[in-house]
Amino acid sequence: MPMPEIQAIVANFPVGSFESYTPVEVGLIHKTYRVETNTGTFCLQGLHPKLATDEILADYKVVTGFLAERDFPAPRLVETSTGAAAWDDEDETRWRMTTWLSGKTYNAIQSEDMAVSAASMLGRFHAVMDELDYTFQTKHPLHQTRYHLECMQKAAEKYQASPWFEKVKGMIEEVEEVLPTLLLPTLPQRVVHGDPKISNILFDDDLQACAVIDLDTCCRHSVLVDLGDAVRSWCREGSEDEEKELALPWFAAMMKGYAQGGLRLTAEELAWLPKAGRLITLELSARFLADTLEDSYFGWDQSRYSSRREHNFARAKGMIHLARDMQTHQGRIEEIVAEYFTPV
Template sequence: MNPERLKHIFDRFRLGEPLQLELARGGKIHETFLARTSRGWFVIQELKPPFNHLTALDAYAVTAHLIGAGFPAPEIFLTDRREPFYSDASGVYRVMRRMPGHVRETLTSPSMAFEAGIMTGRLHSVLKDIDYVPQFHLEGFHDPAFLVQKLLDTARKDPPKATPVAGFIERFRQEVPKYLPSKELPKRPIHGDLKVSNFLWDQEGRPCALLDFDTFMLGAYPVEMADAFRSWCGKKDGPEGRRFDQSLFDAAWRGYRETAPSWTREETAALLHALPLIFLELGVRYLIDYFEETFFSWDPSRYSSRSEHNLHRMTRQWALFDEILSKRTVLEEVLNLRRAL
C-alpha cells in the first residue's frame, strides 16, 4: 500500500494526521497496518480477493450487533459516505479501532482453553438473536465435498505438479466422504474461523476480544467448534511431535457448555465426525493452494515456495487427523456420548 493511497484512506475515514504507522505481521491473507493518530490507534486493512466489499458489510453488521450486546469486538469505522469500506480500482479497504490485548498462536494451558470456550459460548449466545443475513459467501468454505472435487479438477490441469502428491489426493478422495454429515444440521450464525490468533489475550491468559469476522456465515455449530478445537488443541511440532491435546479439548468443551446455547443430541454426536473432517477440509484447502499458489501466505525464510509451505501444512493436517481417530473413545467420554453411540 503506497503512501499516497494511505493518505487518501486516512482522509476518507477522517482519521486525522498519521503520527505512527507500521505493518502488522502474521496475517495469512489481508495486508494490515497499525496506525496512530491524535484520535488513537487504528487498524487499516486492504482486503485481498476473494474477500470484497460484501465482506466488509457483513463484518460491520455483526460487530455492531456484538458491541451493542456488550461483547468485545472491534469497532469498524464508516467513511465520509457512511460506508464501512472504501474501494477504488486498487482494492477494498476498511478501518477498525485497535483493541487492547495481544495475539497468541497457541494455547498453553487448560485454563486458557476453558476461557476460550467461555467466550465462544457467549459469542454464540449473542449471535443467535442477530437479524442479518450474510451477503458474502466464500466458495467451498466448510464444504469438504466441494473442495475435494475442486482438488481433483485442479490436479487434472497440472499433471507434472500432481504426480508427487497423487497419493495424498487419492486419500482425500477416499476419506472425506466417510465423515460427511448424514443429514442436514441446523444452520445458525457462526464466526467461521475461531483460531487462537483471532482472539486477543490479556496478561493473565484470558481472551479479552475476538477479531476477524470475514467468515461470518450461517453454519452448523459442530463444524464451527470442530474448527475451533483444531486450532486450540492441535499442537504443532515439538518434543512430543504433532498431537491433539486431550486436556485442552476437555477444558474448552466444559467452558463452552457453560455459556453456549443448547445443542441437540444429534449436533453433539455430529461433533465427533466433524473433528476428523475439519482436519481433512483444511488439508484439502492447503493442497489446492499447493497448485494455485494464490490464497495462503508463506514464509520465504523457511520454504522455497508457497507450494512447499502448503505441502508442509497439509501433511500436518494428516498427522492430526490420524491422531484424532485414535482418540475416538476418549472424545466420546468428554462429549458424554458413550451410551448413545
Template sequence: MDKILAGFGIKKSECSIKPFGSGLINHTWILSNADGDFILQKVNEHVFKKPEDIAWNIEFINAYLKEQAPSYFFVAPIKTVNGRSILFIEGAGYYRLFPFVKGSCSFNVVGNPDQAYEAARQFGLFTKVLSGIDVAQLRITLPSFHDLSLRYRQFLEALEYGNTKRIKEAALLIAELKSHATIADRFEVLKKDPAFKQRVTHHDTKISNVLFDKDNKGLCVIDLDTVMPGYFISDVGDMMRTYLCPVSEEESDFSKIEVRDDYYQAIMKGYLEEMNGELTAAEKGCFFYSGLFMIYMQALRFLTDHLNDDQYYGAKYAGHNFVRAQNQATLLKRLLEKEKVLS
C-alpha cells in the same frame, strides 16, 4: 496514505503509522495520534471479491448487538467522514479503521489449555449472542469456504486432470485420504438433517482472532471477514485443527504431531459453556466429528493444490503442499486414534 487517512478525518502529519500483526491475508497498520491508537486495515480483494459484503455483515451484526445484547463487547469499525464503515479509494482499494482495544493482546500460538478454553468460550459466546439474528440476511463473503463435499470433488478432479508425476508420487497419501471418504459422506447427511442449524459462524477460529486481557481472560473475537451462515462444526473443527497439536501444519517432522487430550477438553468445556443450550442433541453428537471434518478438509485442500501445481496456496519450496497434506493426514490419524477416549 494521506488520502486514505483523510477519508477517516485524520491528518497524516498528526499521527504515526507502522505495520502491525502477523496476518497473511490483509495488510494491517497501527495508527497513533492525539485521540489514541487505531487499527487500519486494507482488505485483500484477491481473496474477498466483494469487500462491501464484509462491511454490510459487520454493520448488520453491530446494529443487532446494540439492540439485543448491548453489554456484549463488540469492536465495531469507525465510520468514514461520509458515514460509511468501509472506505474505497479508486486505485488504492478498500480500507477500514477500528479502535485499538487498550490493554488487550493476542497470541499466534495457543500456549496452554486455559487459553484454548478462553478462546472456545469467546467463539461460543459470539454465536450465542447472535442466535436471534436472521442468519439468512448475512452475505456470503467466501463462497463454499467450508463445503467439504466440494473439496472432495475438487480432489477427485485433481486426480483426473492434475500433474501425473505428482499423482504417482502421492499414491499412498491419495489412497489414505480416499479411505476416509466417509467423513465427506457424513457431511452430506448432516446438511440435510433439520437438527443441524445454520448459525452465525466465524469460520476462522485460530487463537490470533481472540483478544485477551492482561490476565489472559478472553475479551472478544475479532477479524470478522469470514463471518457467514454456517454450521458449528466449522468453528469447533478449526479450533481442534489449530489448538490440539503442539506443532503447526508447516511441521515436516510428523513424529511431533499429536493430539493433546487436555486441549480437546478445554475446547469442549469453553464452547459448551456458552453453546450447550443452543446446540441440538444431534449437533452435540458431532462434536468429535468437528475435528475430523476440518482436518480432513484441509488435508484434501493441500493435496489437491499440490496435484494442481500449487495454484492456490503457492509453495515456498518443492513439495511444500505435499508436506502440509501429509502433516494434516497424520493429525487426522492421531485424532481418530483418540476417538474412543474423547468422543
C-alpha cells in the same frame, strides 16, 4: 507498504491526523496494519479480493454493529468519510478500517485454563449471535466441505503434469477416501464465526480471552464447523505446518469452557461433535493441497519457505498427520464430549 501510501489511505477515514503505522504479521489472507492517529489506534486492512465483495462487507457491517449493540468485545467498523464500508484504491484493493482492540494474539494454546477461557468466549459469541435476525448476503461462505473437496480434485486433474503432483498424490487420495465419510447431515443453522483459529481470539496478560476478531467470515452454518475448527487450531502444540498430535487435555478443557458459556446443543449435534475436528482438519488439508498445486490463495512465510507451494505442502502434511491422530483417539474424544454435554 511505504508510509506515504498508508497515510494516503488513512486520509479517507474520519480518524484524525495520521501519526504512525506498524505491519501486523499474524494472518494468512489480508494485509493488516496497526495505525496510530491523534484520535486513537485503528486496524487498517487491505482485503483479499475473495473476501472483499460488497456482500461480505455488508455482512461485516451488520455483524460488528450487532455485537457493538450487545457490548460484546469485538472490532467496530469505521466507515469512510463518505459513509462506505471500505475505500477502493487505484489498484482495486479494498481497504477496511476498524477500531483496534487491546490484547495479545497467540498461534497456540498455552495452558488448559487458556483453552477453557477461549472456548467460553467462543460460546458467548455463538449465544449472542444466536439472537441476530439477518439473512447473510455472502456468496463465499467458508466450510463448504463438498466444494473444497471438488476444488482439490479439479486441481489434481489440472496439474497432473506438475512436479508437485506426485508429492501430493498420496495425500489427495487419502482425503478423497476419508473426508466424504465425515460430511455433516442437516443440522441447525446458526450464526458462526467461520474461522475461529486461536489467533482470532485476543487474550489479556493473564491468558484470559478478552475479544473475538476477524469477523468477515461470519455466516449461517452448523455450529460444529466452528467447534471443529477450534479443535483443529487449539488442541495441538506447534503451528499448522508442523506434524503434531492432538492434545487431549486441551480438547477436554475446550469442551468444558464451551459447555459453560455456549449454546445448548441438540442430540444430533452432539452425536457429530466428536467428528467435527477431523472434518475441518481434512477440509483444510484439501484446501492446502489444492493451493500447493494452484499457488494462488494462502499467504506464506518467506523467511521459512522458498515458495507458497512449499509452505502449503508442509501445512497439508501437518493437518493430515493431525487428522490421523484424531482418529486414533476417537473413543476418548466421544467420552469427553459425553462428560461435559447433555442434549437439549
